[in-house]
Amino acid sequence: xxxxxxxxxxxxxxxxxxxxxxxxxxxxxxxxxxxxxxxxxxxxxxxxxxxxxxxxxxxxxxxxxxxxxxxxxxxxxxxxxxxxxxxxxxxxxxxxxxxxxxxxxxxxxxxxxxxxxxxxxxxxxxxxxxxxxxxxxxxxxxxxxxxxxxxxxxxxxxxxxxxxxxxxxxxxxxxxxxxxxxxxxxxxxxxx
Ligand code: HEM
Ligand code: HEM
Numbered sequence: 001x002x003x004x005x006x007x008x009x010x011x012x013x014x015x016x017x018x019x020x021x022x023x024x025x026x027x028x029x030x031x032x033x034x035x036x037x038x039x040x041x042x043x044x045x046x047x048x049x050x051x052x053x054x055x056x057x058x059x060x061x062x063x064x065x066x067x068x069x070x071x072x073x074x075x076x077x078x079x080x081x082x083x084x085x086x087x088x089x090x091x092x093x094x095x096x097x098x099x100x101x102x103x104x105x106x107x108x109x110x111x112x113x114x115x116x117x118x119x120x121x122x123x124x125x126x127x128x129x130x131x132x133x134x135x136x137x138x139x140x141x142x143x144x145x146x147x148x149x150x151x152x153x154x155x156x157x158x159x160x161x162x163x164x165x166x167x168x169x170x171x172x173x174x175x176x177x178x179x180x181x182x183x184x185x186x187x188x189x190x191x192x
Contacts, residue, residue: 005074009186014074017067018187021101024060025165028053028104032157054108054116061105068098080181093168100161103151111148113141 004011010018031053039046079087109116113130133144175183 005077007075007078009077009182011074013070014067015187015189017063017070019189021060021063021067024056024063025161027056028060029157029162031056050114051116054112054114057105057108058116060101061109064098064101064105067101077186080175080179080183082179090171093164093171096160096164097168100156100164104156104161107148107152107156111145111152113145 002011003013005014031049035046035049035053039049079090082090110129110133130141133139134141137144172184172187175181176185
């Protein structure tokens with residue numbers, strides 16, 4: 001398996017980015033809900049869990065930036081045989097996934113005033129970012145934070161993101177078990 005995509009399969013760079021970002025999303029979800037459901041606010045465990053959440057989200061954002069650049073400069077494997085509306089559905093879901101892969105870390109980062117400093121992986125001092133935004137746009141924290149928080153904590157996290165991922169996984173399994181084509185296997189790490 002080469003590092004570049006070919007007309008018949010994804011290369012190792014695309015695969016590594018796809019599965020590492022998927023793993024970051026899994027950890028982001030587990031840590032967000034572990035923190036919300038099983039810990040008390042402001043306790044030691046709660047702080048660590050939220051730091052894990054923020055750090056994996058920021059790592060995901062960095063990888064998504066690389067992935068978008070790689071995607072724009074790569075060939076794509078030929079799409080599987082399917083009707084026009086299946087192609088359209090796949091394109092819409094993929095585009096929406098790229099959208100949330102960008103929007104979740106952005107709204108998460110700008111929608112909180114917590115600093116992110118987990119095990120030295122990420123070290124973001126929010127205060128200086130916020131001070132620059134406050135001066136540039138002359139806006140109060142409450143007005144600035146409300147729409148970001150709404151997207152991150154009311155719309156994206158609890159609904160849009162996991163529904164999109166679920167549709168995406170069902171689509172991959174449909175191709176594998178019903179259509180019996182190589183849509184799923186050419187994204188798997190083991191395929192040569
Ligand atoms: C992979 C990207 C991300 C995903 C999928 C994600 C998802 C979520 C989810 C599902 C929640 C719980 C929503 C609820 O309240 O019901 C949440 C909360 C939160 N997220 Fe994210 N998030 C991501 C990235 C980030 C980033 C990069 C930051 C900040 C640097 C961040 C900061 C927060 C904060 C502060 C909360 C509230 C936690 C609490 O107070 O208990 N998130 N996120
Ligand atoms: C068990 C989980 C997952 C499976 C089985 C899976 C499977 C796949 C497969 C087979 C493809 C190739 C589709 C094609 O050739 O048209 C693909 C592409 C893609 N996946 Fe996943 N995926 C999973 C999780 C995720 C997650 C969590 C995300 C985002 C957060 C994601 C985002 C994407 C995107 C954006 C593409 C389109 C790639 C492109 O055209 O640039 N996937 N996935």
